[in-house]
Amino acid sequence: MSAVSTSATSSAATSASGEPLVSLRGLSKTFDLSPPLLNRMIERKGKSFLRAVDGLDIDIPRGKTFSLVGESGCGKSTVAKLVVGLHAASGGKIRFDGTDLTGLHASARGTYRQRIQMIFQDPYASLNPRWRVRDIIAEPLRSFSITSGRAEEQREVGRLLEMVGLSAQDGDKFPHQFSGGQRQRISIARAISSKPDFLVCDEPTSALDVSVQSQVLNLMRDLQAELGLTYLFISHDLAVVDFMSDYVGVMYLGRLVEAGPAQRIFEAPEHPYTRLLMDTVPDITMARRDRVAVTGEVPNPITPPPGCSFNPRCPLASDICRAQSPDLVAREGGTRVACHAVTGADGSSGRPGAAGRAPMELARGVA
Numbered sequence: 498m499s500a501v502s503t504s505a506t507s508s509a510a511t512s513a514s515g516e517p518l519v520s521l522r523g524l525s526k527t528f529d530l531s532p533p534l535l536n537r538m539i540e541r542k543g544k545s546f547l548r549a550v551d552g553l554d555i556d557i558p559r560g561k562t563f564s565l566v567g568e569s570g571c572g573k574s575t576v577a578k579l580v581v582g583l584h585a586a587s588g589g590k591i592r593f594d595g596t597d598l599t600g601l602h603a604s605a606r607g608t609y610r611q612r613i614q615m616i617f618q619d620p621y622a623s624l625n626p627r628w629r630v631r632d633i634i635a636e637p638l639r640s641f642s643i644t645s646g647r648a649e650e651q652r653e654v655g656r657l658l659e660m661v662g663l664s665a666q667d668g669d670k671f672p673h674q675f676s677g678g679q680r681q682r683i684s685i686a687r688a689i690s691s692k693p694d695f696l697v698c699d700e701p702t703s704a705l706d707v708s709v710q711s712q713v714l715n716l717m718r719d720l721q722a723e724l725g726l727t728y729l730f731i732s733h734d735l736a737v738v739d740f741m742s743d744y745v746g747v748m749y750l751g752r753l754v755e756a757g758p759a760q761r762i763f764e765a766p767e768h769p770y771t772r773l774l775m776d777t778v779p780d781i782t783m784a785r786r787d788r789v790a791v792t793g794e795v796p797n798p799i800t801p802p803p804g805c806s807f808n809p810r811c812p813l814a815s816d817i818c819r820a821q822s823p824d825l826v827a828r829e830g831g832t833r834v835a836c837h838a839v840t841g842a843d844g845s846s847g848r849p850g851a852a853g854r855a856p857m858e859l860a861r862g863v864a
């Protein structure tokens with residue numbers, strides 16, 4: 498397990514107390530996929546487990562956006578659900594504003610439920626179709642006793658609708674009377690109604706048309722600046738991540754392979770997987786580099802390969818990569834990278850620091 502902190506993020510922006518708002522340490526989630534005991538006895542099979550998240554270390558400074566990227570199934574949504582308490586962690590800690598949430602009894606989590614809110618991918622599924630928009634937004638106001646009395650509640654709902662670019666009168670309507678982008682605005686109004694500090698945004702724009710995506714992303718950035726919000730942003734769309742992020746963590750099969758300041762990662766990615774991912778995006782600062790498509794399949798997470806999980810697809814893989822899982826190692830520019838070839842643990846002299854480096858030649862026939 499790689500337990501080296503990706504504290505590229507922690508030095509940059511912290512509160513007056515010097516602490517990042519959110520710190521994940523060794524966060525892990527294993528799903529037990531075993532069939533019932535009787536079936537296992539009949540089929541003479543053992544238990545089977547899927548390690549969806551494996552020892553994740555992340556710091557998210559206040560008022561900043563940390564994005565998790567990676568291919569489908571790498572564990573991004575599981576991290577989101579762990580952070581908001583929809584999954585219980587199998588190991589590790591989630592510290593929020595100095596408190597370890599994993600050690601808290603459910604009854605003591607109330608305050609944190611108010612301070613940590615989630616925006617889901619699908620605005621169609623996340624809004625109750627039978628409720629008027631005003632009741633959808635008022636519900637957190639009531640449950641967290643944020644407003645007192647009906648008149649104040651209605652004023653607050655109107656104010657929130659206007660903040661997200663809708664009108665107070667839209668509160669009378671039902672969700673089906675709105676477009677996808679407008680529904681996501683309603684989801685955002687509901688999410689900020691409890692006056693949270695931290696929003697976990699799981700693919701918030703991927704169900705929207707491209708033209709609408711940028712409007713919603715701009716709204717999220719404006720609200721972040723206005724309300725001082727901190728975001729954990731989950732996306733597989735690198736162009737969106739490039740637009741939104743202060744920090745990026747690249748995940749592969751439940752682990753971080755590279756993390757650090759977004760600008761650095763987009764301009765000079767070091768891990769072969771990050772570089773392959775970047776090559777799939779036409780317009781991100783990578784135009785000058787040779788392009789190599791991400792090919793090959795992500796291995797079955799129930800039976801991951803020994804050593805580095807990326808080794809079967811990696812053009813730089815050597816013996817050590819097939820035997821030993823790499824730890825995250827600090828690199829120039831505040832990033833951390835888990836790759837034997839980059840850090841030189843494979844017996845090579847390692848790759849030079851990203852700055853001023855010539856484009857890395859990657860084998861074109863990535864298996």
Ligand SMILES: Nc1ncnc2c1ncn2[C@@H]1O[C@H](COP(=O)(O)OP(=O)(O)OP(=O)(O)O)[C@@H](O)[C@H]1O
Nearest residue numbers: 528547549568569570571572573574575576733798
């Ligand atoms: N409740 C669950 N029970 C069993 N396995 C699960 C569960 N939730 C997720 N998984 C598995 O955990 C792994 C990580 O899934 P997760 O949804 O977190 O990935 P992701 O990166 O968010 O992918 P996507 O972008 O497709 O949502 C996958 O192999 C998935 O099948």
